[in-house]
Amino acid sequence: KxxxxxxxxxxxxxxxxxxxxxxxxxxxxxxxxxxxxxxxxxxxxxxxxxxxxxxxxxxxxxxxxxxxxxxxxxxxxxxxxxxxxxxxxxxxxxxxSNSSFLSYNETALQRPDLLKERTPRSFNMNQLGSVLTNAAPSIDSLFVYSCNPAVVTPEANKVREGLLRDDLFTVVHDLFLTETAKYADIVLPATSAFENEDFYTSYWHHYIQIQEPVIERYGESKSNTEVFRLLAHAMGFEDEAFRETDAELMEQALHHPENPHYEDISYEALKEKKWIKAKRGPFQDLKxxxxxxxxxxxxxxxxxDGYPALPTYVPLYQESEYPLTFIPGPNHNFLNSTFSLHEKHQKLEKFPKLHMNEQDAKARKIEDGDMVRVLNDRGECELVVSVGHNVLPGVVVSQGLWADQKGKKQLVNGLTPDRLADMGGGATFFSGRVEVEK
The missing domain is CATH 3.40.228.10 (Dimethylsulfoxide Reductase, domain 2)
Structure with missing residues (x-):
C-alpha cells in the first residue's frame, strides 16, 4: 500500500x-x-x-x-x-540455517543403490511411541545411538511403554547411562568426539573443519561406524561398502561436484589445512x-503437494479443550537432554520451572513459586511456577529436558503430541494443550 x-x-x-x-x-x-x-x-x-x-x-x-x-x-x-x-x-x-552451503554427498554415504529397488519399512522417529506400541507387524528390535528417545521424543510416556515390552530387544550405544539405556537389554559404550576422526560443518557459519582424535579410546568404547562394520561382518554382509574405513567414507562424502561451494574442499585438503571456508558468490550467481x-x-x-500455493495463515490444530498452549522450551545449561545428568549443570539451572502469565495464574489462584501440576490426557508433571509477564496469556512455557529423578514428575515430553507438522515430517512439540493447577 x-x-x-x-x-x-x-x-x-x-x-x-x-x-x-x-x-x-x-x-x-x-x-x-x-x-x-x-x-x-x-x-x-x-x-x-x-x-x-x-x-x-x-x-x-x-x-x-x-x-x-x-x-x-x-x-x-x-x-x-x-x-x-x-x-x-x-x-x-x-x-x-546455512547448512546447505556445506551439504556433503549424502548419497555416497547412504548408498540407496544397495537396496536394489526394495522399499523397507520406515517410520518417523517423532512417532516412536505409536510405532513401538501399535506397528503391525510389530517392531521386535531397536538399536539406539546418538539419541535419548525416552526423554526427547513426543508422547514420551507412550515411548517408555513401548520400551518396556518384554518382546522388544533393545540395544543402546551411548557414552552415558541415559534414561533410554536403562530400558536396554544391552548397553554398548560409545566413543566421544575426542576419540574419533570426523568432519564438522555448521547450521550457520561457512566453515568445515576436521576433528582428529586427541585422546586414546577409553576402555572398549567404539564409534558408531565401527559398530556398524562389526555388526555387518558378524551378520555375514560382505559388500565392500561395509568394509570402508572412516577415512574412505569422509573422502566420498567430501567429493561433491554438485555443490558449487565445495570448489576447494576435499578430504586431503581438509587433512592439510584443518579448516576450509565454503566458496560463496553474490546472490545473483546462486542457482x-x-x-x-x-x-x-x-x-x-x-x-x-497439497499446500496453499501462497503464504497463508493456518490456525493451530485444536486437539482438545485444555485451555493453555504448552511450549516445552530449552534452558540455558542443557542441550536437549545432554548435560541434564550432570550435577553442575543441574545446579546452574536450580530446578525445572513453568513460566505462566499473571492473568492465567490469578484465575487459578496460583502464586509465584507454587508447585503446580501440568496435565493433559497424555500425562502430567509437577513443576515450580514462575508467574509474571514474560509469556503471553493462554501460554505456559517450561524450561529444559530434565533427567529422571526418583519421586519427581518432570517428564515434559510426556505431555507433547506426536502429530507431525505440516511440512517435512517434523514434530509438533509446541502445539500441545494443557491445564495447570496448584
Missing part, C-alpha cells in the same frame, strides 16, 4: 508477486492483530522499520517449526526479504533449487 517494496527485484528474481499482492489484502492490520495478539500499531511500526532499513536480516529462530503450521510460518517469513530486495545486500536476507529457479512467492509445486 505504501510502495515500500522493491519492484525491480520482484520482477527479476521472483514469481507470483502479483498474486501475492492481491492475496495479502485479507491480512489487514486489524485482522492480524486479532490473530496474533500483537497491536496493529506495533505491526505497522515494524513493517515500516523493516522496509526502510538496509541491510536487514531476519534470524528465524529454531523452534518455530515445531508447530502444526510451522512449515508455513517459516515459508511465509522467508518471503519477506524478497519483497524488499534484501537478498542483494551483504548482510541482508533471512536465515534459519535456486525451485522448479522456476526463482524465489516462488506463489508455488505451483506446493499446490501439487
Amino acid at each position: 505504501e510502495g515500500l517494496t522493491d519492484e525491480a527485484f520482484l520482477e527479476s528474481y521472483t514469481t507470483g508477486h502479483k498474486e501475492l499482492r492481491e492475496h495479502v489484502k485479507q491480512y489487514d492490520p486489524d485482522t492480524v492483530e486479532g490473530i496474533t495478539g500483537v497491536s496493529k500499531e506495533d505491526i505497522l511500526t515494524l513493517a515500516r522499520m523493516y522496509a526502510e532499513t538496509s541491510p536487514s536480516l531476519i534470524r528465524i529462530g529454531n523452534g518455530l517449526q515445531h508447530h502444526d503450521n510451522g512449515g508455513m510460518s517459516i515459508r511465509t517469513i522467508s518471503c519477506l526479504p524478497a519483497l524488499t530486495g534484501q537478498w542483494l545486500y551483504k548482510g541482508g536476507g533471512a536465515m534459519k 535456486l533449487s525451485t522448479p522456476s529457479g526463482k524465489i516462488e512467492l506463489y508455488s505451483e509445486q506446493m499446490k501439487k
